[in-house]
Amino acid sequence: MTTMLVVGFYLLTPYFTPFLPEKRIQIFFFFLGILGALLFWRAIYITLITTPRFYKHVLLVGEPKHIDEIVSSFKAVDPNYNIVGFINCEPNTTDLPKLIPAYKPAELNSLIAKEDVSEIIVATYDSELITADLYQELMNLLHRGFPIKEYTQAFEDMTYRIPVHYLGKDFYKYFPFNSNNHNKLYLLQRWLFDMVFAIFCSLLGVLVIPFVLIGNLFGNRGPLFYSQKRVGEHGKLFSIIKFRTMVVDAEKNGAVWASKNDARITAFGRFLRQSRIDEIPQCINVLKGEMSLIGPRPERPEFVKELAEVIPFYEARHMVKPGITGWAQVKARYGASVSDSLIKLQYDLFYIKRRSFFLDLNVVVKTISTVIFFRGQ
Secondary structure (H helix, E strand, O other), X not given: OHHHHHHHHHHOOOOOOOXXXXXXXXXXXXXXXXXXXXXXXXXXXXXXXXXXXXXXXXXXEEOHHHHHHHHHHHHHHOXXXXXXXXXXXXXOOOXXXXXXXXXXXXXXXXXXXXXXXXXXXXXXXXXXXOOHHHHHHHHHHHHOOOOEXXXXXXXXXXXXXXXXXXXXXXXXXXXXXXXXHOOHHHHHHHHXXXXXXXXXXXXXXXXXXXXXXXXXXXXXXXXXXXXXXXXXXXXXXXXXXXXXXXXXXXXXXXXXXXXXXXXXXXXXXXXXXXXXXXXXXXXXXXXXXXXXXXXXXXOOHHHHHHHHHHOOOHHHHHHOOOEEEOHHXXXXXXXXXXHHHHHHHHHHHHHHHHOOHHHHHHHHHHHXXXXXXXXXX
């Protein structure tokens, strides 16, 4: 199919081929050339890149309780991340994981040689479970230059999110976050960018309001704007402003999670969401200093209270100003449940921890792509 599209596009585009080949056999040879090159590249890719001998062979060290969950999360991110087994730090337990085999601490060095292990991941809630002998063996490997990582750091590097569900009393490793949260030059750059964006967005809003007003008159039939209480920086409440996309009295029976294909969203409202036009009035919140262009999306206080009770460190996302767009918005699916909120929180905390000019630029580029291809929700 790819070869046919390439050949057809080339032959049927006058700019590239002002004159068609004189003989039909030339078109056939051209087709075979493209097909052959494509098959050759795929053969190289399968042989040299996806072959098992190029997998990264990893050994886990930890207790059995969360091993299956850890293996599944790594496999979902990188199928070539081959976890060969784990060193069981709880030898007396009978509840062993199903996805990978368990080994005794004494088998550490022989297993590294046998499985050609290239990295060790230490994944344990209780460091006291690592015996003195096992600790000494790990230190010897470390002194020889063998890569040994802590699970949460490896997870963060691979997935670009922080595994808050795995953090225990060692949360101080992640709080406070990076120095850019107090870097005056970076914060000034963000403020200037927010102000320029908000002014440009306000001018754009003046231009689109007549069209939105007409669409709202026929498609939404009700107020043009809607305001809703959200939780901002340091837990302070503010009123977010948006173009209305749902039917009037969409929540007359109380706060309800919004879903991807929510029946309460009108046809015109769906267009506003997919194009992100409904977000334009939030430039007023940016000008007032309540929001920024980039940051965690502000959540409703009803949901914040619910989520903070079941998700650890959820309120940590209020350390910075909420944003119109954010790392979680461009990396995760629409948040319509507690489990979705957990994933988005992991991305939000990763952004807060590592935010920088280049990460902000990454978010902006991905957001522009979402707007252009109407992937907004």
